[in-house]
Amino acid sequence: MSDHPIRVLIAKPGLDGHDRGAKVIARALRDAGMEVVYTGLRQTAEMIVNAAVQEDVDAVGLSVLSGAHMHYFREVSELLRQRGADDVLLFGGGIVPDQDLPALRELGVARVFTPGTSTQDVVAYLRETVPTRRRAESEG
Amino acid sequence: MDERKPAGTGAQDLGAPGPRYERWWRDTYAPLVRDRGEREALFRTLSDIEVAPLYTHEHLSDFDPETQLGYPGEFPYTRGVHASGYRGKLWTMRMFAGFGTPEETNGRFKALLDAGQTGLSTAFDLPTLMGYDSDHPFARGEVGKCGVAVSSLADMEVLFDGIDPETVTTSMTINSPANAIWAMYLAMAQRRGADLRKVGGTTQNDILKEFIAQKEYIFPPAPSVKLVVDTLEWGPKEVPRWNTVSVSGYHIREAGSTAVQELAFTLADGIHYVRKGIERGLDVDTFAPRMSFFFNVHNDFFEEIAKLRAARRIWAREMRDVYGARDPRSLMLRTHAQTAGVSLTAQQPLVNMSRVAIQALAGVLGGTNSLHTDAYDEALSLPTEEAALLALRTQQVVAYETGVTNTVDPLAGSYYLEHLTDEMERQARVYFEQIDAQGGVEAAIESGFFAHEIGDASYQQQRETDAKTRITVGVNAFRTESAQMPVLLVDPQVVDVQLRRIERVRAGRDPAAARDALALLRSAAVDGLNTMPAFMACAHAFCTLGEQMDVLREVYGVYEESVQV
Structure with a gap:
């Protein structure tokens, strides 16, 4: 149960094509032994949540650099809840000012990594958080 | 040559471009580095071009300033x-x-x-x-x-x-x-x-x-x-x-x-x-x-x-x-x-x-x-x-x-x-x-x-x-907490302003002129003609950007790259 590899969906919502961060993170998580699905560009919230459910992932990471983070995190979070998948860890990265972090937490975004984050921090965060959530889920 | 690269010093050797550089390396540089070492085993640019400890005129021996540089203008x-x-x-x-x-x-x-x-x-x-x-x-x-x-x-x-x-x-x-x-x-x-x-x-x-x-x-x-x-x-x-x-x-x-x-x-x-x-x-x-x-x-x-x-x-x-x-x-x-x-x-x-x-x-x-x-x-x-x-x-x-x-x-x-x-x-x-x-x-x-x-x-x-072999100040070295910065907030009313203006544009323009201009764009695209005159006609007729790009999306198709990580 908790011993299979962590499965992560890395997604690029919306119109933005800046995919350097998403690709670097996807590769770093894969190199750390996780199973990573990268959606590619221009995904709607619906496409992302469908993929998350189909792929049965533990976590969804959204990469947003366009300033539209509030919009996309809200949509993905709501859709996850509607699909009964709100046990999936929602996190993200990109150009996100500190001012928006409290509102993102309210939406259920567990963590946002801003420019300069070490990929090792993201790996460590998922390794720490996902097993705990799996345990909580199996006990609940 | 082995004596020019003493073991264990990490002294970087890109080969001697000439005898003068070689003499300096042997007599002055290598002994110092053997004793004191250097900060890195390998110095290189951000693009991974190796950088020698010193550049001299011997490095530019094939360099003709008249052909490589010329003169400004x-x-x-x-x-x-x-x-x-x-x-x-x-x-x-x-x-x-x-x-x-x-x-x-x-x-x-x-x-x-x-x-x-x-x-x-x-x-x-x-x-x-x-x-x-x-x-x-x-x-x-x-x-x-x-x-x-x-x-x-x-x-x-x-x-x-x-x-x-x-x-x-x-x-x-x-x-x-x-x-x-x-x-x-x-x-x-x-x-x-x-x-x-x-x-x-x-x-x-x-x-x-x-x-x-x-x-x-x-x-x-x-x-x-x-x-x-x-x-x-x-x-x-x-x-x-x-x-x-x-x-x-x-x-x-x-x-x-x-x-x-x-x-x-x-x-x-x-x-x-x-x-x-x-x-x-x-x-x-x-x-x-x-x-x-x-x-x-x-x-x-x-x-x-x-x-x-x-x-x-x-x-x-x-x-x-x-x-x-x-x-x-x-x-x-x-x-x-x-x-x-x-x-x-x-x-x-x-x-x-x-x-x-x-x-x-x-x-x-x-x-x-x-x-x-x-x-x-x-x-x-x-x-x-x-x-x-x-x-x-x-x-x-x-x-x-x-x-x-x-x-x-x-x-x-x-x-x-x-x-x-x-x-x-x-x-x-x-x-x-x-x-x-x-x-x-x-x-x-x-x-x-x-x-x-x-x-x-x-x-x-x-x-x-x-791995901290590449240092970014404040990120993987010399870290301190910094205070929250004020940031630019985009007025959420922007969408309303834009929606109202698009509505006004669509209602206020000459519909026949807009239609004709878009038709002109389509035929230019289909026939492989220069599209600029048609784009000018579309602009003057207040065709929207989306309308014009939709015409071309239909004629040319849209591109999707294959995903690779």
Whole structure:
């Protein structure tokens, strides 16, 4: 149960094509032994949540650099809840000012990594958080 | 030789270029390093070019300054395209700006002009960049967020209200929908009574680097390049002061490439447009003088200067010797430069001002013709007005206080710099061969060659940062907590303003004229004619951007890249 590899969906919502961060993170998580699905560009919230459910992932990471983070995190979070998948860890990265972090937490975004984050921090965060959530889920 | 490389010191040996260097290495350098060591086992540039402990005249033994450098304003333009450097005219200080509604951005434009800026540069929002109107479902959440929304001529008229298109040159960062947006700008100028022969500016209009790096493409590569060639053909005849394309390495670098890849891929893109123009039957000297370039200036100071100098030399040689250009203006690589957004950190953001200042100095010493300096808060959000103003002030300090503008190309002849410039040209030419061997730029895009090259480079950079073999101040060393910065908040009313204006445009225009203009665009696209006259008709008829791009989406289809990580 908790011993299979962590499965992560890395997604690029919306119109933005800046995919350097998403690709670097996807590769770093894969190199750390996780199973990573990268959606590619221009995904709607619906496409992302469908993929998350189909792929049965533990976590969804959204990469947003366009300033539209509030919009996309809200949509993905709501859709996850509607699909009964709100046990999936929602996190993200990109150009996100500190001012928006409290509102993102309210939406259920567990963590946002801003420019300069070490990929090792993201790996460590998922390794720490996902097993705990799996345990909580199996006990609940 | 073994005695020149004592074991265990890590002394870097790139081979002796000559006996004098060898003597110094043996007698003075190696013994010192054997005793004291060096900070690194291997010194190299950000692009992984190994750097020797010292450069001497022996490193430039094959170097003929007459052929490699020439003189400023003369072939091969290594020392700059203007004979008088910055003595005659400083570079254009052109700050990229755009957010929210056309009204808000117009206010920022006027503030920048009042602060001494000498040209405008427009950032469009993502729906505009992707050819959607502000009221399209895909635009939801994105209108006005990372640039200004422009859906029709009505928006363009507000955006440039009170700004004279005959005296202020405007650069527009627009690619896939460039023809349509350019036509809206020109229609705006015409309606104000401006003479298009006097209107100057630049459309970025470089679709190849979108496929390679920034990924804001709509149509497949072939029709996308066809649209660019339409502007190469039409522009010089109708708007002779307009730079029809700004061949851009900036985004390639931001996507994670090395400086060498940026140099090589950008020039390969420029050459591809030239080949396509010639294939259409155009005389290279009619369109090449209006092609311009756009490079990144990143952290590695000398490498960046070398890159700009190498770029000018390669372009001049290729254009003269391979493509038969005779007009000197066809040989001159004129370039805009921007400091590296990707080098900015969200941690201790004020430190970014130091990075920007040093990068700006590299751009100037590299001989850029135009410069944007990033604001310190750009790793957090779009720049606040205060941060944008400080960035402009940084350029003014370089221009007016440092004295580097007093003589032309002051670093020429530096053993290290000339070595690096030669090395970058050499490495760029290796890439040219690889690209040509695959069948050219479009084929290399479709095969994923560029994505693969850039992906590997960016991942390596990240691994080095994670391992702290690459230091970023405030990120993986010298960390302190910094206070929260004020950030620019885009007014949420922007969507309403835009929706109301689009409604007014659709209701108020002559529907037959709009329909006819769109039909003209469709037939130009279907018949393979130059699309620019039809785009002008569409602009004047107040067709929206989305309507025009939908026509082309139907005719050309849309492109999707194969996903690879």
